[in-house]
Amino acid sequence: MPRLTPKETPDKRPAVSWSSGKEVLGTDRIFKGFFVDVGLEERLDAACDTAGWERGELSHLDGESRTHWLMPTPTPFFVLIQGIPFTTMPALVKTDVSYSGLKAYWPKEGRSVLAFQVLHPDLLAAGYQEPLPVSVKSTSTDDLLAALLKHNAVLDACEAAAAQKGSPRSFEFWEVAVPFGAGTKVARGKELQSPISPIVCVHPAQPDIAYLRKLLAPKVVADIVQQAWPQITSWAADRSQFRSENAEPAAVNGTGR
Structure with a gap:
């Protein structure tokens, strides 16, 4: 058995x-959107480069700055969940919803967390087929949940239209x-409020076929x-991963399918 090479982390x-x-x-430039670290996986870097995504260096709350692949906005994700079991974060965290593919957690005296895994069409076209986790904390969990619920309503409308046409x-x-x-920018934070741009779903009000x-x-x-x-x-059931998945707060301070 080969001897392991020690790593810092x-x-x-x-x-x-x-x-x-x-x-x-x-x-x-101010960047508002999704990003992924450069240099974590060669195949992912190659796919992002093939997709033509821009590189940019962003500063973080830990005081460090890192280079990232900046995803074009709007960002289309295939969200790999079965559906949304409940319509509020308090309801999602009261029971185990990992069966849906959603990871939801709200530790006592801590910040709520909402996460799921996604595929991006650009990466699929470039041959990268590994699901990537998306994770947010604090008030961004409500924003992300609202975006998922809006998408769910669009799917409901699609099903109703198909039924009306006899198919x-x-x-x-x-x-x-x-x-x-x-x-649109909103003020977030308890003591020191900061203007932030929340995550939204940008489906049109009445999407056509x-x-x-x-x-x-x-x-x-x-x-x-x-x-x-x-x-x-x-993965959705494993809460230990919350600390390692690069989820940052957006501010300083139902029915499944």
Whole structure:
């Protein structure tokens, strides 16, 4: 058995984080959107480069600055969950909802956490098929939950329209991409309030068939979900990962499918 090589810290799994308005260092630009670290996995770096994503250096609450791949906004994610069991964070954290693929936790005297795994169409097109975790904390959990619920309502409308045309069918939550974007600035924080741009779902009020077809998942997504589902639900049940998944607060301070 080969001897292990000592490391300073465990290998960090690639994860998607949200910027509610960080300055891209060395520029006059403020970035609002999702990003992923550069240099954690060669295949992911190659796929991001093939997708043509921009690199940018962002500062973090720990005082460090790191280089990231900045995802174009709106950001379409195939959200790998079965659905949304409840419509509020307090309800989600009162029971184990890992069976849905959602990771929800609200430790005593701590900040709420909401997380799930995603696939991005650009990365799939570049041959990268590993689900990536998205994780947010604090008031951003309410924002993210509201975005998921808006998407759920769009799927309900799709099912109603299909039934009305005489071709009833159900849609998996991940079958249509959720387009995430940055909403209008709001003030967040208890003592020192800061203006931030919350995560929102940017589906139009009444999406038409042509619009929705552009967001339909390719067959490979169904294949990935089927193969990875046991791992996804196991990950959702594991609360120990909350500390290691690069989830940052946005401020300083129902029914499943």
